[in-house]
Amino acid sequence: MRWLKIKVKVIIESLTSCSGCILTLLSLDVFPQFLERTEITYFPFISDKKEFVKSDIALVEGCVSEASQIETLKTIRKNSVKLCALGTCAAFGGIMGLSKRKKSDPISKFVDVDYVIPGCPPPINLLGNALMDLVENKPIKLPEKNMCYSCPLKGEMKKNLNTPILRLFPQNSKLNSKENEQECFLKRGILCLGPITREGCDHKCIELGIPCEGCLGPVSKDYTSNLINFLSLVPLSNKLKRYSGIFNRFSKPVLKRCS
Ligand code: SF4
Numbered sequence: 690m691r692w693l694k695i696k697v698k699v700i701i702e703s704l705t706s707c708s709g710c711i712l713t714l715l716s717l718d719v720f721p722q723f724l725e726r727t728e729i730t731y732f733p734f735i736s737d738k739k740e741f742v743k744s745d746i747a748l749v750e751g752c753v754s755e756a757s758q759i760e761t762l763k764t765i766r767k768n769s770v771k772l773c774a775l776g777t778c779a780a781f782g783g784i785m786g787l788s789k790r791k792k793s794d795p796i797s798k799f800v801d802v803d804y805v806i807p808g809c810p811p812p813i814n815l816l817g818n819a820l821m822d823l824v825e826n827k828p829i830k831l832p833e834k835n836m837c838y839s840c841p842l843k844g845e846m847k848k849n850l851n852t853p854i855l856r857l858f859p860q861n862s863k864l865n866s867k868e869n870e871q872e873c874f875l876k877r878g879i880l881c882l883g884p885i886t887r888e889g890c891d892h893k894c895i896e897l898g899i900p901c902e903g904c905l906g907p908v909s910k911d912y913t914s915n916l917i918n919f920l921s922l923v924p925l926s927n928k929l930k931r932y933s934g935i936f937n938r939f940s941k942p943v944l945k946r947c948s
């Protein structure tokens with residue numbers, strides 16, 4: 690008897706986004722494997738199917754910035770067994786939080802979300818593993834420690850929190866220099882959001898001399914409350930305290946939280 694393998698049906702949709710998460714998905718080594726195991730029922734990037742049909746998984750990239758997207762999101766929710774926020778825009782609102790004119794709500798404000806795959810865009814290993822977990826009907830597992838836990842610049846955090854924070858980035862001339870490169874950014878007076886950010890990116894920015902900006906979101910609770918708690922502990926300069934970009938870079942405060 691010949692066994693027919695039932696394929697997992699998948700919806701992939703983008704709301705307001707830069708498409709960076711979808712491009713990362715398409716460029717994954719495991720994407721061809723993912724395609725073999727799935728039947729794509731909706732994905733405007735590569736298919737002209739126009740209707741949503743009942744599916745097992747929905748991956749949604751981007752934040753909600755227009756009223757019409759709420760209806761789309763609700764239709765996707767009705768048609769999917771598991772709904773997954775793909776990337777930090779969908780999970781927390783994302784970079785559009787910096788806009789004063791546009792809204793940038795996370796999808797969890799309007800529909801129940803089963804899983805979040807964070808990152809701007811999500812790191813390839815984290816995304817690849819999450820996709821394979823989804824097609825095997827396993828829960829997505831995210832790292833549970835913060836960025837400092839495995840940081841190559843790890844220092845004594847309590848001492849590092851005493852240094853006045855005067856800058857968001859190293860001066861350009863020092864970006865790739867060897868000077869101080871072994872010291873935690875906080876100890877050098879540069880804001881690093883590693884203490885409140887989920888690990889999982891192999892410290893790509895830190896390895897390049899750039900502090901963690903928090904794109905993978907918090908290890909627990911919601912992004913904004915974690916950020917405010919952390920910023921109340923570090924001695925930020927008055928100038929940085931007035932800079933709203935620190936608070937809004939990956940999220941604006943929302944009523945409903947991502948799990
Ligand atoms: S999370 Fe980042 S990469 Fe993904 S759509 Fe938003 S801005 Fe683009």
Ligand code: SF4
Pocket residue numbers: 836837840841842843844872873874875881882883884895900901
């Ligand atoms: S604060 Fe930043 S540089 Fe310092 S240990 Fe944590 S992640 Fe590393």
